[in-house]
Amino acid sequence: SQQGEEDPQALSIQEGENATMNCSYKTSINNLQWYRQNSGRGLVHLILIRSNEREKHSGRLRVTLDTSKKSSSLLITASRAADTASYFCATDAGAKGAQKLVFGQGTRLTINP
Amino acid sequence: DTEVTQTPKHLVMGMTNKKSLKCEQHMGHRAMYWYKQKAKKPPELMFVYSYEKLSINESVPSRFSPECPNSSLLNLHLHALQPEDSALYLCASSQGVLRGYEQYFGPGTRLTVT
Numbered sequence: 001s002q003q004g005e006e007d008p009q010a011l012s013i014q015e016g017e018n019a020t021m022n023c024s025y026k027t028s029i030n031n032l033q034w035y036r037q038n039s040g041r042g043l044v045h046l047i048l049i050r051s052n053e054r055e056k057h058s059g060r061l062r063v064t065l066d067t068s069k070k071s072s073s074l075l076i077t078a079s080r081a082a083d084t085a086s087y088f089c090a091t092d093a094g095a096k097g098a099q100k101l102v103f104g105q106g107t108r109l110t111i112n113p
Numbered sequence: 114d115t116e117v118t119q120t121p122k123h124l125v126m127g128m129t130n131k132k133s134l135k136c137e138q139h140m141g142h143r144a145m146y147w148y149k150q151k152a153k154k155p156p157e158l159m160f161v162y163s164y165e166k167l168s169i170n171e172s173v174p175s176r177f178s179p180e181c182p183n184s185s186l187l188n189l190h191l192h193a194l195q196p197e198d199s200a201l202y203l204c205a206s207s208q209g210v211l212r213g214y215e216q217y218f219g220p221g222t223r224l225t226v227t
Contacts, residue, residue, distance in 0.1 A: 030212045042203055042218035088155055092212045099212050103155035
């Protein structure tokens with residue numbers, strides 16, 4: 001079963017605006033990761049936030065984590081057309097001896113010029 | 114070199130064919146993964162190799178057979194597939210085998226089973 005659920009499923013905004021995507025999960029985690037996927041391509045790792053962290057920044061990306069609510073958000077500031085992609089959160093289901101990522105359903109982000 | 118390569122990019126095969134997907138990384142990563150992704154869905158884990166040994170098999174049908182010949186290579190052998198197996202197959206690798214490592218993905222192989 002999928003660990004993460006994302007909201008919204010699709011988001012369309014104008015270039016220059018900020019985009020916020022949310023992810024909720026069901027069980028306790030060690031870390032949560034965000035990935036981007038351009039249409040029909042492989043995934044690109046964006047950021048990892050550990051369970052003892054509340055906020056993390058990377059360039060125009062800001063990720064928050066609220067373990068009490070079992071939720072995370074990804075904020076992209078000053079969006080660009082190149083940010084058009086699907087964004088997935090992923091939690092580690094914690095298998096013995098190996099990492100096992102479970103991805104959320106994803107948010108399809110469209111940036112309109 | 115921070116790239117994971119996958120060949121072929123596209124593959125069309127009949128239900129009686131035998132084919133293989135290939136994945137390669139030269140980052141010295143010790144964990145490698147196969148995922149299956151259907152259109153507009155998230156990737157779903159199929160197999161995990163840790164130090165060249167199969168660590169996780171997510172109850173994948175035996176018509177999919179993974180192989181890790183060495184630390185840089187990962188193959189997925191396909192035999193007697195069904196049309197519902199048509200999907201994007203993604204390979205990934207990570208530096209560590211435990212939690213907390215980002216995964217590097219290849220561009221995928223688009224498989225169509227006719």
